[in-house]
Amino acid sequence: xxxxxKPLLSKPTPGEPIPVGTLGYFRARNRRKLHSLVLSEFEKSxxxxxxLCRRLRxxxxxISRLLGSPSNISxxxxxxxxxxxxxxxxxxTAAYPFEKPQRKA
Amino acid sequence: xxxxxIVQANLGHRxxxxxxxxxxxxxxxxxxxSQEVLDAVxxxxxxxxxxxxxxxxxxxxxxxTKGEFIAVAENPFRKPNDCFMARVAPVECEVADIRTxxxxxxxxxxxxxDTDCFVAxxxxxxEGMDFDHECRRCVHEWKQxxxxxxxxxxxxxxxxxxxxAIAV
Numbered sequence: 001x002x003x004x005x006k007p008l009l010s011k012p013t014p015g016e017p018i019p020v021g022t023l024g025y026f027r028a029r030n031r032r033k034l035h036s037l038v039l040s041e042f043e044k045s046x047x048x049x050x051x052l053c054r055r056l057r058x059x060x061x062x063i064s065r066l067l068g069s070p071s072n073i074s075x076x077x078x079x080x081x082x083x084x085x086x087x088x089x090x091x092x093t094a095a096y097p098f099e100k101p102q103r104k105a
Numbered sequence: 106x107x108x109x110x111i112v113q114a115n116l117g118h119r120x121x122x123x124x125x126x127x128x129x130x131x132x133x134x135x136x137x138x139s140q141e142v143l144d145a146v147x148x149x150x151x152x153x154x155x156x157x158x159x160x161x162x163x164x165x166x167x168x169x170t171k172g173e174f175i176a177v178a179e180n181p182f183r184k185p186n187d188c189f190m191a192r193v194a195p196v197e198c199e200v201a202d203i204r205t206x207x208x209x210x211x212x213x214x215x216x217x218x219d220t221d222c223f224v225a226x227x228x229x230x231x232e233g234m235d236f237d238h239e240c241r242r243c244v245h246e247w248k249q250x251x252x253x254x255x256x257x258x259x260x261x262x263x264x265x266x267x268x269x270a271i272a273v
Contacts (some may be wrong), residue, residue, distance in 0.1 A: 031206060
């Protein structure tokens, strides 16, 4: 039995300030998606954390911290990690989550 | 009854399936929450610093459900500060916490009940947290619902219970 019955999030309303919680949700969502992208590439690549250390000239504790923590994923850090892992870069497009079809119940 | 059967029997009154807030996000894993957690993440957030923290909390749970790659730590004493999920000491309790990003953070405590299925039972703000107390509180809540049944994670590593999870 699903718990979420009323929408807590909505698109911006013209003339109205956006609730702090809505901005907070999307900030966190953005950071976690970026971190997820890095982890996904890392798993796909098959390289070890030791190899990633060598490529980025970092200590194992630093790499563990970067892979482990979304809050450590800055734009620059994610660029370094993606490139070091697989020669990749993040590819940006705008998405409109409220305009996509709803998931089935 | 198995723990999965106990979950089903309690859905809707002691336990609730938490779907992602954005209606188009798909559910890949299952996040089940207690009334205590539900009240924090499924109510209107205040328009202040706490609202930022609580909405971050909700996104953490939704990220789990959506199937985002997550970092999980087995050793409570050796882990990145805000990896997504970590075992809580004493590890024999099979309690893990989900960890948020904003400020000192929020910690949600619970247990894995099946592959890709987590039950979040308790939560609190990180500042001044007594982890021993929170672990005991979570274990108490677990026993209220599941009795002496052991969580699914017993005998397994966290990342073995979860797909798209990286051990850190």
